[in-house]
Amino acid sequence: MIKRALISVSDKTGIVELAKSLADKGIEIISTGGTAKTLSDAGLKVINVSDITGFPECLDGRVKTLHPKIHGGLLAIRGNEEHMKQIKELGIEPIDMVIINLYPFKQTILKGNVELEDAIENIDIGGPTMLRAAAKNYQDVVVIVDPADYSKVLDEIAASGDISIETKFKLAYKVFEHTSHYDTLIAKYLRDKLDEDFFPETLSLTFEKVQDLRYGENPHQKAVFYKEVGANTGCLTAAKQLHGKELSYNNINDANGALELLKEFDEPTVIVSKHANPCGAASASTIKDAYVKAYESDPVSAYGGIVALNREVDSATAEEMSKIFYEIIIAPSYTQEALNILEKKKNIRLMQLDNISAKLPADTFDMKKVAGGLLVQNYNNGLFNAEEMRCVTEVKPTDEQMKDLEFAMKIVKHAKSNGVALAKDQQTIGVGPGQTARVTALRIAIDYYGKERTAGSVMASDAFFPFPDCVEIAHESGIKAIIQPGGSIRDQESIDACNKYGIAMVFTGMRHFKH
Known part of the structure; x- marks a missing residue:
């Protein structure tokens, strides 16, 4: 009592x-x-x-x-x-x-x-x-x-x-x-x-429940979405859903992958992503042009994908996007006219993230659950190692090629390893993600549209070439410049092959594995 x-x-x-x-x-x-x-x-x-x-x-x-x-x-x-x-x-x-x-x-x-x-x-x-x-x-x-x-x-x-x-x-x-x-x-x-970069001896984490999800990656799995207290405003947890069905586990995971890649760019850029892998990406002077180029990079894979944009969606861009079925569109804002167009599609999920380009703090933990433990690392915030970046071939990349090489490296950084990305004029020409052999990743990136499209493009690899076979295939496909970390004991063989075929190659000194 x-x-x-x-x-x-x-x-x-x-x-x-x-x-x-x-x-x-x-x-x-x-x-x-x-x-x-x-x-x-x-x-x-x-x-x-x-x-x-x-x-x-x-x-x-x-x-x-x-x-x-x-x-x-x-x-x-x-x-x-x-x-x-x-x-x-x-x-x-x-x-x-x-x-x-x-x-x-x-x-x-x-x-x-x-x-x-x-x-x-x-x-x-x-x-x-x-x-x-x-x-x-x-x-x-x-x-x-x-x-x-x-x-x-x-x-x-x-x-x-x-x-x-x-x-x-x-x-x-x-x-x-x-x-x-x-x-x-x-x-x-x-x-x-504390003004220290350290990993504590014990790590306590606290999250707050955002919502129950219909199921996990598959219908037989239960799932919930939690948010980190005080998370950066540019994170997916800060996004507002403006329209459409509730988000699924896969929706959230895929949208996060597209969002992380989008943060690499300051200029008007659009990412089209599927299963957390980029299938199309482009930068342009307007967001509409960037979208059209990104979609045309791989219109087959774009169907049912995620679109992330770093500029306001206007009516012209919305008209183009409304022609295709997408699971999610996420952008910093939408004009009312754009919303009127997109909301006619009842199944699309429209997300708004005000500070979409905000970078994650340098000391943010990147975590992956493993059975019985947790892998913790700093986020992969870099792209190049400025002190080690150098051209290693007789032919040097042009300024335009160098811009495309940087663009392609940003893309492949966010593709599953082993990964290769091809680009031309700030547009992906092909992406080969998640392969056990690098040469297979390259063939996938090339074969999707064939050699006619790859002619004159550039290539980025998330890790070094163990053999010169990738250079041989690149030459056959008309690729004119390559960017990769370097560091293989057979680097010289790849350099010699590039010199033989007149291909420029740049070493960055920074690997970008993603698992």
Whole structure:
């Protein structure tokens, strides 16, 4: 039976109504500081914590509830005769319910440009301590940390006069989940303040649920989408869905792949992606021209794909895109005319990401789950190693070829390895991703449209050539310049082959495997 409840909240949503309902059932209300004032102003009888402890709040409110008369009342096991004897001797009364939410640390640090001192002052000490004490003793104490649970608890009390042990257990679990999340946010905030590039000995991660998904990669798999707290505004989690069916697991994964590639470009650029691999990409003076070129790179694979654009979608671009079925279009904005055109297609998902070109911070972790562990690395933010980048052949690339080489390297960087990309005039001519042999990747990139289209193009490889066979095939297909990391023990054989055929080749010194 609940006789005494301690209430101390920073988010006062619904707290007066809850306290009134408890008081109407004869439950005594204990409270602190601002919460006590809110409840008193609402006409409720409130006992101040300092009247229980016999000790005033001090140190600007830093010490309020850290006292044996509070924690003894929470931690005493009611069925333990020795516990009950001790608290009686010490003048401690049991506390049967705790309703607490914590200082708004997350809201404080997400404001941006917050001073360290302000962040520190919003680290709650007494709240988590009481929550954990009550949750540890969940069989005897009802603990509520989430305002969404207020009505559920009241309904159960109204129905049975008490709270079931099953509900108490669930509420206790939510407390430890909440305090763990809270502490992880604090640790991450402080870690980010350190002027060090390091991987901690222990890594705690915290994410918040965005939505349930219909299923995972396949219909028999369950899936959920979580977001990282404080994630960069240019991330997919910040995107707004303007139209269409709910996103699937594959939609989100594929859109993220297209978005990561799009961030490589400042000029008007469009990426068409399928299964997180680029199948078409182009840059141009207008977003419409970039889209047309990207689509024409591979119109067959474009069907049912993802389109990512780094400029506002206007009506002319929307008209072109409306001719094809796409799963998702994601852009920084749309004109109303463009929306009117695209929304006629009920199955397309239209996403808006305001800061779509924002780069990820250099210290952002890139993570991949493996069975029983987690692989963590820095994001692959580079493209070339400026100190090692050099032309290694007798023929040098022209300025236009050099622009296309850089363009092609950006594309292949975001294709599954082994990967090869061909480009001409800032447009992909062919992409060969995800092959176990590099020469096979090149043949795929070339064979899709044939040698007529590849003539005069350039080629980028995500890793070095182990043999000169790729150069031989490049020559047969009319490829005029190659960019690759270099570093093979047979580099000279590839260089000699390029010199034989008059092909320019540039070494970058930076590999771009992607698995």
